[in-house]
């Protein structure tokens with residue numbers, strides 16, 4: 001469902017698996033659906049409803065923009081089908097919560113596109129930290145306005161933290177733990193997009209439940225992707241993580257470890273294996289990704305309202 005950039009990437013990866021056939025593609029822009037469908041010898045539809053009516057499926061990928069989440073997932077779950085959903089889960093928290101409740105009722109396999117969890121360097125960082133608690137986390141997402149029409153609109157993407165920096169927040173949850181409170185502010189709008197556009201820069205302060213502290217900085221004012229990643233500091237160790245590498249410093253010189261895995265391949269393989277009952281390596285099922293989404297929404301709310309937002313220590 002959704003036949004844009006990220007759907008094309010998943011379709012490319014999936015079509016390389018010997019045990020997967022892409023049966024059909026749906027997009028509200030039927031030309032886009034037809035183009036992607038033709039590349040994979042699949043059927044094409046103009047909506048998720050017509051696709052679900054027309055096909056017998058084993059699983060569905062939902063690759064729609066943030067504003068379109070909700071109805072698509074609920075229909076897939078109503079059909080009892082396993083579900084892979086691209087991040088962010090939605091524009092807001094309520095929509096994702098409704099989907100999460102349906103996931104719980106249906107008990108199907110789910111996965112969310114937090115592929116950073118499959119980076120080799122993330123696994124190495126966890127090993128290097130061992131049981132040393134992280135006390136400080138510094139996250140950044142310094143980038144351009146992505147070239148998709150819905151992105152600069154707040155009611156299209158939800159803003160840069162919900163849409164992009166959510167990868168960094170997910171990693172912070174993995175390496176540091178759950179967040180108890182956030183404060184945040186944002187500044188300006190990207191030029192040419194007007195007052196209703198997303199913020200041009202966001203700065204956030206995070207207090208983790210175990211007392212660790214974190215800072216997040218994001219901007220979409222650049223014409224290029226400058227840097228996106230997370231630094232974590234624990235007693236006697238500094239780690240700098242990105243999709244490309246891990247820089248380790250323990251006071252005896254810096255070691256640079258280049259990412260060697262293929263996280264974007266592994267995230268799809270893990271989902272397919274789980275659907276086939278052959279594996280249990282889904283690292284961000286829907287209910288876990290909901291916690292990351294809830295954190296991103298809290299940062300966005302704090303930035304919009306100017307007051308700190310407390311996150312309850314339960315999921316309800």
Ligand SMILES: NC(=O)c1ccc[n+]([C@@H]2O[C@H](COP(=O)([O-])OP(=O)(O)OC[C@H]3O[C@@H](n4cnc5c(N)ncnc54)[C@H](O)[C@@H]3O)[C@@H](O)[C@H]2O)c1
Pocket residue numbers: 001002003004005006007026027028029032047048063064065066068072086087088113114115148149163
């Ligand atoms: N995990 C990652 O690395 C990664 C990378 C890129 C994009 N994404 C995420 O994937 C999502 C889509 O991004 P994109 O770059 O592919 O966007 P895109 O605009 O290229 O594609 C989205 C497609 O969804 C279609 N669509 C909209 N509403 C629909 C609906 N109700 N039913 C069916 N189709 C619908 C649009 O017509 C469009 O073709 C975004 O949320 C983005 O954050 C994730």
